[in-house]
Every structure is written in structure tokens, then in C-alpha cells.
Amino acid sequence: MSDQILLQLKGISKQFPGVKALDNVNMDVKKGEVHVLLGENGAGKSTLMKILSGVYKKDSGKIFLDGKEVEINSVKDAENLGIGIIHQEFNLLPYRDIAQNIFLGNEPTKPGPMGAQVLDKAVMYSKCNELLESIGIDLDSRTLVKDLGIAQKQMVEIAKALSLTNLKVLIMDEPTATLTKGEIDKLFSLIKMYKDKGISIIYISHRMEEIQVIGDIVTVLRDGKYIGTVPVKETPTSELIRMMVGRRISNLYNRDYNVPGEEALRVENLSSRGKFKDVSFAIHRGEIVGFYGLVGAGRTEVAKAIFGADKYDSGEILINGKKVQHHSPSQSVQHKMGLLPEDRRDEGLIIKMLLKQNVVQASLKKVFPKGILNNRTESEVAKNYISKLNIATPGENVITSSLSGGNQQKVVLAKWLLTDSQILIFDEPTRGIDVGAKAEIYELMNNLAKSGRAIMMISSDLPEVIGLSDRIYVMYQGKIVAEFSHENANQEQIVNFAIGRGDTL
Known part of the structure; x- marks a missing residue:
């Protein structure tokens, strides 16, 4: 440096x-x-980076690069200056292949008929394959983006940013949110390699353990204002959190372990070809049961099968002791089950709808028994949950996409609480959510368990799984390979089972 x-x-x-x-x-x-760059959701981090990368124009202030003042009025301006960005939300075209996405706007050309320049496909795919190989991404450059998983799309976003030939500044906005530990290690090696080349990295993350590993300096924003800049190695995590939220969070998880009640959900030998096999477990009222595993272990697929969103080949699902067979999501709602999905924006919400419309979406018959929509009733119901869940919003009539990730998650939860869901499946409940909002989500989950609800929690955040769960199941290659109580949960043992090095049950 x-x-x-x-x-x-x-x-x-x-x-x-x-x-x-x-x-x-x-x-x-x-x-x-x-x-x-550290701060709660809504602190201004992404806005600042969108100004630097040309997505937004600043109202006032100055930007200097290599000592010279520069104006950035477009993404192209930023790229020409050597500023690349890896977006938190994918900025990819689903029906174009990987190479077309990576070189979009910077396509290699060759002379064509009548002196015109035409796309040089051979060079584009060759360059793309070289780039993917150089950064350790094992993907075919001709694969359509729509056929990629979330983690693979993230790797394409990374490759896209690294494709700039004059790269000076690389902005990474939550780059590890969807990656496995192995992929994160690979990314950190890349960061060190580019750092050694003199490229500056602006790294946005809520994961404190990552910041300690990869960061040199931290700048903290709060409520759109600059709070301070401190060296990573000399600043305790507790102090960074205090700078972020303006208060100390003494116990992030604060889990109260209750005596579990009656069995709410039982799964027996559930199998789906190519996804998961012979999965069996039970969850009781008042329990939070964590599911840990690497990307592709089958956790989300099991959750979707239980909820009726995906089909399964064999096995049994029992809700409150009664067998349900190949049910649909609407039948799950009738059984008082709710799913807060991994991709809350695309699967949990209708993101361009108003907040109040999302809250009542699964309870239209309950809220409007006569079948006639009533704005006043809709608003009253939404206001009730805004208050109950402490949703930070100007009101119930805002577009849901304008809310922070933590508040969007609360809207999804409000939707299921309105249906009186007694079994709740949380899939990556705090992905992309800042520390302050995480503490609020954890408190809500604790209170839901105290109220007698049964909670299945899927998370790739191991401290979160250990800190919240009464029991933990570990999955590897579609199978449950270990179970831990909260008393004997050991991080090293859990990881060993998750990567296939533990003894199966």
C-alpha cells in the first residue's frame, strides 16, 4: 500500500x-x-458509490483522481477513468450469455463490410474465457445468465468489473453475500493480487470478520454524514459498531432458550432427485432450528419443498401431526406456514408495489372479506405492522423497493404474521442487512419463538446459526450429516461436516 x-x-x-x-x-x-466503507443500510454508502461510478450525479462537492478534478456524469465516464463497480444487486442481462454481459458496451470489434466495425465474437469469447480462467471461475462463457445460480451471477459481476483494462479503483458492494467460504477465499486472493498491482479497492460489507481480514482503513457513514476514518487493525469491532449505529450493541443475539413445546413440523425421508435425499428432522413450537451448509447443499431446496413451492419425489411432511402430501404454497398458508425466501426482492415481495399492498398480499380474503378493496383498511393494517415491527418508513404508501434490506425483510415478515403463521421458514434472514438491523431481526425472531412459533432458519452466517439456534442441522450434498444442540455447537466441527470431512450420522 x-x-x-x-x-x-x-x-x-x-x-x-x-x-x-x-x-x-x-x-x-x-x-x-x-x-x-461501513454504515447501516440507509447511511449513504451505496449512494456515494453510485455517484463515484456514474449512476447518480452529485449535487455538490468535488472528486479528484490522481490529483486532478474529474466530472463523472455517466457510467461510461467512470469506466473511462478506470473506476469499476461490483453491484450488490445484479446488473446483468438474463437472456445474454456471460461474455456478452462482461463486455457489454466494450465489445471487441473487427472491420466488416463497407468499412463498418462489427462484433468480433471469436475474440470476445476467447478474452472472456481467459478472464474467467485467470480469476478462477469455472464457467462456460456462452452460458446464459438466466441459467446461473446466485453465487455464479456474483462471480460474473466480479469478472465484469475486472474486465476494465485501465482499472484504478474497484468498488465492491457486498461482494461475498452469496459466496461460499471457498469462493470468498478465492475473492480475497484476487483482492490481494490487484492491491499489489496498485489498484485501490473500496469494499462495502456488513461482515465484521471479513473487514478484519481484508481491510486496511475503514470510513464510517451514519445518516448520510461522515463519522470518521480509522485503521482496521487498531479499532475493535465494538467501536466500529458504535460508530455505525451511534450506540453500543452489547449482545447481538440475546437468545433465550425455552423448553420446546409440541411438535409443529416433521419431515420424514424427504427426497428430490438431484437436490436432496432422505432428509428427516422435526421442529417444535418455541424452537429456532438452524440449517447450515455450503451453497448447493440443498437447504433452500428442502425449504421450498416443505412450503410447497417445489415438488419432491418421496417422503412425508407432517404439520401438527397431520400428513400433507404434495401441497401447494396456498395450502401451506392455510396450514399457517410462511416462507421468508433467500431472494426477498424477487420472491418475497412485489418490489414495485406499495408497502401496504405487500403486507396484505397473502391475506386478501381476511382483510377484505367482502372481496372489495378498501384503501383505508389496507392502510390501518399496514400501520399496525409498521409500529409492531418498527419498520423505518415515511409511511405505508411508499414503494417497497425504496426501503432498506432490513426493512424489506420486516415487510415480508409482516405479510406472514398477518396470516397468523405458526411455522416460519427464514432463508438467509439477514443477508445484506447491517448490524443494527440484524439485531432487530434477531430480537423479532427471539420474540416469535417465545410466542410459541416454530422457526426453521437457513443461514450461511455461522455465528448467526450458533448464536440463535436451539438445535443445528448440517447439510452436505443434499443430506443431513450432523445435528448439534446449542450447548455443544462447535464452529470447527460444524464447518468440517459442511465440507464433507465429518462422519455422517
Whole structure:
């Protein structure tokens, strides 16, 4: 890492209707450093990076690169200056292949008829394969993006940013949210390699353990304002959290372990060809049961089969002791079961609908028994859950996509609480959510368990699984390979089972 300042942001401000997203923010980034940008959702991190990458225009302030003031009015401007970004939300075209996505707007060309330049497909696919191989991504460049999994799409986003030939600054917005430990290790090796080349990395993450491993310097934003810049190695995690949220969070999980009640859900020998095999477990009222495993272990597939969203080949599902056979999601709702899916934006919400419309979406007959929509009733119901779940929003009439990740998750939860769900499946409940919002989600889950609800929690965040769960099941290649109580949960043992090195049950 050099002492030379490569990038300076001075007095950056940005206003949206009714919201001051950034207020006089400063940031200095040295050449070849990993500069972590930290803050709760809504703190202004993504807005600042969208200004730097040309998605938004700043209202005021100055940007300097290599000591010269620059104007960034478009994504193309940023790319021409050597600024690349890996977006938290995928910015990919589903019906184009990997190579077409990576080189979109920067396609290699060759002379064509009448002196025109035409796409040089051979060069594009060759360059793409070289790039993928150089960064350890084992994918065919001709694969359509729609056929990729979430983690694979994330790797394509990373490759897309690294394809810039004049790269000076690389912005990474929650790059590890969907990656396995092996993929994260590979990404960190890449970061170190590019850092050694003098490329500066601006790294946005809520994962404190990652920040300690990969970061050099941390800048903290809160409510759109600059709070401070501190060295990673000399600053305790507790102090970073205090800077982020303006208060200390003493016990993040604060789990109360209750005596479990009656059995709410039992799964016997559930199998689906190519996805999972002979999965058996039970969850009682008042329990939070965690499911841990690597991406592709089959956890989400099991959850979707239980909820009726995916088919399964054999096995039994019992809800409150009664067998349900090849049921649908609507029948699951009748059985008082709710699923908070891994991809909350696309599967848990209708993201362009109003908050209040999403809250009542699964309870239309209950809220409007006469079949006539009533805006006043809809608003009253939504306001009740905004208050109950402490949803940070200007009101019930906002578009749901405008909310932070933590508040979107609360809207999904409100939807299922309105149906009186007694069995709740949380799939990656805090992915992409900041520490302050995580603490609120954990408190809600604890209170739901205390109220007698049965909770199945799928998470790739191992401290979260250990901190919240009464019991933990570990999955590997579609099978449950281990079970731990909260008393004997051991991080090293759990990981060993998750990577196939433990003894099966």
C-alpha cells in the first residue's frame, strides 16, 4: 500500500425528494489500499458509490483522481477513468450469455463490410474465457445468465468489473453475500493480487470478520454524514459498531432458550432427485432450528419443498401431526406456514408495489372479506405492522423497493404474521442487512419463538446459526450429516461436516 492518495471525495452531497442521502461527505483513498466503507443500510454508502461510478450525479462537492478534478456524469465516464463497480444487486442481462454481459458496451470489434466495425465474437469469447480462467471461475462463457445460480451471477459481476483494462479503483458492494467460504477465499486472493498491482479497492460489507481480514482503513457513514476514518487493525469491532449505529450493541443475539413445546413440523425421508435425499428432522413450537451448509447443499431446496413451492419425489411432511402430501404454497398458508425466501426482492415481495399492498398480499380474503378493496383498511393494517415491527418508513404508501434490506425483510415478515403463521421458514434472514438491523431481526425472531412459533432458519452466517439456534442441522450434498444442540455447537466441527470431512450420522 502506497502513501499516495489516488482518489479524493470532498464535500459530496446528494438530495432525493424528502431525503438528504449524503451531507458533505469526505473520503481519501490511497493507491493500493482496501478502504472499507461501513454504515447501516440507509447511511449513504451505496449512494456515494453510485455517484463515484456514474449512476447518480452529485449535487455538490468535488472528486479528484490522481490529483486532478474529474466530472463523472455517466457510467461510461467512470469506466473511462478506470473506476469499476461490483453491484450488490445484479446488473446483468438474463437472456445474454456471460461474455456478452462482461463486455457489454466494450465489445471487441473487427472491420466488416463497407468499412463498418462489427462484433468480433471469436475474440470476445476467447478474452472472456481467459478472464474467467485467470480469476478462477469455472464457467462456460456462452452460458446464459438466466441459467446461473446466485453465487455464479456474483462471480460474473466480479469478472465484469475486472474486465476494465485501465482499472484504478474497484468498488465492491457486498461482494461475498452469496459466496461460499471457498469462493470468498478465492475473492480475497484476487483482492490481494490487484492491491499489489496498485489498484485501490473500496469494499462495502456488513461482515465484521471479513473487514478484519481484508481491510486496511475503514470510513464510517451514519445518516448520510461522515463519522470518521480509522485503521482496521487498531479499532475493535465494538467501536466500529458504535460508530455505525451511534450506540453500543452489547449482545447481538440475546437468545433465550425455552423448553420446546409440541411438535409443529416433521419431515420424514424427504427426497428430490438431484437436490436432496432422505432428509428427516422435526421442529417444535418455541424452537429456532438452524440449517447450515455450503451453497448447493440443498437447504433452500428442502425449504421450498416443505412450503410447497417445489415438488419432491418421496417422503412425508407432517404439520401438527397431520400428513400433507404434495401441497401447494396456498395450502401451506392455510396450514399457517410462511416462507421468508433467500431472494426477498424477487420472491418475497412485489418490489414495485406499495408497502401496504405487500403486507396484505397473502391475506386478501381476511382483510377484505367482502372481496372489495378498501384503501383505508389496507392502510390501518399496514400501520399496525409498521409500529409492531418498527419498520423505518415515511409511511405505508411508499414503494417497497425504496426501503432498506432490513426493512424489506420486516415487510415480508409482516405479510406472514398477518396470516397468523405458526411455522416460519427464514432463508438467509439477514443477508445484506447491517448490524443494527440484524439485531432487530434477531430480537423479532427471539420474540416469535417465545410466542410459541416454530422457526426453521437457513443461514450461511455461522455465528448467526450458533448464536440463535436451539438445535443445528448440517447439510452436505443434499443430506443431513450432523445435528448439534446449542450447548455443544462447535464452529470447527460444524464447518468440517459442511465440507464433507465429518462422519455422517
